[in-house]
Amino acid sequence: MSQKYDTDPNLVEDCLTGKQGAWDALVDRYSRLIYSILRRYGMDNADADDVFQDVFTILIQNLEKLRDKTRLSAWLITTTHRECWRHGKRKPSHLELDERDIRADEPPVFLTEQWETQNMVRESLEKLGDPCKSLLEAMFLSSSDMDYETIADQLGMKTGSIGPTRARCFQKMESILKDMGFDTLEA
Amino acid sequence: MNRNGIKIEKLISFAAGELSEAEATKIASKIEHDAEAGRIVATYRAAREAFANDDSVAASATAVKRAKSLFEKYQSTTKSATSWLEAVDRFVASLIYDSRTQPAMAGYRGTAEAVRLSFECELGEIDVEIIPDNSGSTEKIKIIGQLSSDDATDGVQVALTDSGTGAMVSETRSDDTGMFVLSAEHGLYDLNLGINEKLVVVPNLEI
Numbered sequence: 001m002s003q004k005y006d007t008d009p010n011l012v013e014d015c016l017t018g019k020q021g022a023w024d025a026l027v028d029r030y031s032r033l034i035y036s037i038l039r040r041y042g043m044d045n046a047d048a049d050d051v052f053q054d055v056f057t058i059l060i061q062n063l064e065k066l067r068d069k070t071r072l073s074a075w076l077i078t079t080t081h082r083e084c085w086r087h088g089k090r091k092p093s094h095l096e097l098d099e100r101d102i103r104a105d106e107p108p109v110f111l112t113e114q115w116e117t118q119n120m121v122r123e124s125l126e127k128l129g130d131p132c133k134s135l136l137e138a139m140f141l142s143s144s145d146m147d148y149e150t151i152a153d154q155l156g157m158k159t160g161s162i163g164p165t166r167a168r169c170f171q172k173m174e175s176i177l178k179d180m181g182f183d184t185l186e187a
Numbered sequence: 188m189n190r191n192g193i194k195i196e197k198l199i200s201f202a203a204g205e206l207s208e209a210e211a212t213k214i215a216s217k218i219e220h221d222a223e224a225g226r227i228v229a230t231y232r233a234a235r236e237a238f239a240n241d242d243s244v245a246a247s248a249t250a251v252k253r254a255k256s257l258f259e260k261y262q263s264t265t266k267s268a269t270s271w272l273e274a275v276d277r278f279v280a281s282l283i284y285d286s287r288t289q290p291a292m293a294g295y296r297g298t299a300e301a302v303r304l305s306f307e308c309e310l311g312e313i314d315v316e317i318i319p320d321n322s323g324s325t326e327k328i329k330i331i332g333q334l335s336s337d338d339a340t341d342g343v344q345v346a347l348t349d350s351g352t353g354a355m356v357s358e359t360r361s362d363d364t365g366m367f368v369l370s371a372e373h374g375l376y377d378l379n380l381g382i383n384e385k386l387v388v389v390p391n392l393e394i
Contacts, residue, residue: 015258023258027251035246049250056254060261114237121237140238167196168290174230182230 005127005179015063026072027056033119034080035072040092051083058083070181073116080128081107117182124176131155132169136161139166193217193224202231260349269342272379274386280306280313306389310382311336317394320370330369332361336382340365344381345372350391 015021034055038048058079059072069075082105092111104146106112125133136152139162152159193214200206201214218225246254286306302317312335320329329346334340345367346358356376361367369378371394378389 018262020255020258022332024255027254031251031254032243033245035250036243040242045247049247049253051258052246052250053253056257060257093193114240117233117237118241118243121234122241124234126236137238140235163196163200166198167194170199170231171195173234174227177230177234 039078202228273379276385278308280308332367334365339384346379348377
């Protein structure tokens, strides 16, 4: 059974009292989110690495101000966007966005929501750990023609246990998402 | 487990689109009157869609390691940068001269908007000239100071902090003549000088 999710305010508070482990957890939690935004904005690995450090430097300098934030993800997405803008990368390269519609100070709302949701889902799966993580990932990615037998075979499970196990795993995932402050989106 | 008569397993199957049309219709009509069941379905679908469309990439191990190392560097930097402001030996400097209260001297061609102040305490004297800083786009004030003391006056740490919150606003070190320059927006500040492990404070300096 995975440990209870440590919220962002708790981690920030621990950082402010000098706990390196809390900072490490924040970096682990958000490194993929930040790095992915940089790559989506067309930065190569070297530039992305540099701006990645800048974003975390800004985060560590502003921890005191952020101690009451429920979720850091939105703040980090905005900060990363601004740093990309500052470095001359003004929009995600793969999106057809009119640059006049993009503000220097914040990314489009639909992108922020999408990236936040993806990050939370990913985090909750990591928190769940295996076997739930592997099962839910397989089920999330399964196409309509992939049957339970194939998935059970891949995961070394009994076919009859797929449905009930998925339900139990998802209930745990749901609980973690709730702790994260995940708002249910419209289906 | 059941939730108002609907098995969780069935709900998830419905959310995943695995039920027959007849079964799906039955579940859909039950969910209409069950907000909790509807939430479970919505959450499953949102999570599945988010995961399936996730094109994120992991940062390199090197980048992550560098980011983690910021903590130790920042801890030691902030400790040394602000510890002198917490010196136990504190001296509050008193105002001994204010140009705004003096009659204009004949023939004196000082800067019309400049304010000259002098403060003294046991450790020395601090002369300050406050003038508008027109170099940038925002309205700022420049503080040009001169420290006179029996102790060494070069390389003295000087900081402007917010009078109310104590937050650092601007900091510098004096040059080899004891002179220093700071810049800030209009406000009420404390001017702090770290002289020989002691702290001299000019409180409530209105700029």
